[in-house]
Amino acid sequence: EAGVTQSPTHLIKTRGQQATLRCSPISGHTSVYWYQQALGLGLQFLLWYDEGEERNRGNFPPRFSGRQFPNYSSELNVNALELEDSALYLCASSLAQYNEQFFGPGTRLTVL
Amino acid sequence: EDQVTQSPEALRLQEGESSSLNCSYTVSGLRGLFWYRQDPGKGPEFLFTLYSAGEEKEKERLKATLTKKESFLHITAPKPEDSATYLCAVQASFNKFYFGSGTKLNVKP
Numbered sequence: 001e002a003g004v005t006q007s008p009t010h011l012i013k014t015r016g017q018q019a020t021l022r023c024s025p026i027s028g029h030t031s032v033y034w035y036q037q038a039l040g041l042g043l044q045f046l047l048w049y050d051e052g053e054e055r056n057r058g059n060f061p062p063r064f065s066g067r068q069f070p071n072y073s074s075e076l077n078v079n080a081l082e083l084e085d086s087a088l089y090l091c092a093s094s095l096a097q098y099n100e101q102f103f104g105p106g107t108r109l110t111v112l
Numbered sequence: 113e114d115q116v117t118q119s120p121e122a123l124r125l126q127e128g129e130s131s132s133l134n135c136s137y138t139v140s141g142l143r144g145l146f147w148y149r150q151d152p153g154k155g156p157e158f159l160f161t162l163y164s165a166g167e168e169k170e171k172e173r174l175k176a177t178l179t180k181k182e183s184f185l186h187i188t189a190p191k192p193e194d195s196a197t198y199l200c201a202v203q204a205s206f207n208k209f210y211f212g213s214g215t216k217l218n219v220k221p
Contacts, residue, residue: 048207
């Protein structure tokens with residue numbers, strides 16, 4: 001069974017640009033979560049999508065947004081990039097909202 | 113305020129030297145506690161889920177336990193391949209997840 005996949009692996013942008021990150025959950029999983037892991041910091045919860053709807057978001061500004069498609073894949077958009085947005089962005093999926101999450105390999109975003 | 117604290121931040125063990133990692137939490141409406149292993153530059157790998165105080169789970173050299181305020185990850189006779197960062201996460205009300213900052217384990221041969 002294929003795990004959670006994310007693309008691209010690495011992404012380099014400059015300040016003020018927009019970044020789009022993509023995630024495909026494990027087959028049959030309907031919930032998708034996004035996390036930011038900055039260097040030296042723990043995982044910070046960004047967004048949770050379930051059945052195509054945004055169910056919850058962490059303490060991040062509105063320029064962090066996303067969506068979930070009918071096939072349950074998801075994308076994370078970060079507008080007006082700032083230097084401090086440089087981090088590993090992790091996507092996770094779960095079978096249902098109260099189950100354990102399985103993580104993808106992450107997208108390393110570098111903002112210059 | 114909901115939070116998860118892991119200790120120690122770093123732990124160096126000799127191969128075969130057993131030890132424990134701690135995860136203490138203060139959250140409203142605990143739904144579950146999860147342990148993950150993370151290797152550098154990779155996504156966390158799921159290890160265990162614990163739902164209620166007194167529950168225990170085992171996998172190879174790892175054993176996780178849960179009380180009302182904390183969880184322990186016991187590592188018995190560790191090997192160098194157990195070297196990684198171990199993360200604890202707590203699921204609270206409204207399906208919010210809070211992760212600890214992790215314990216970086218280094219097992220020397």
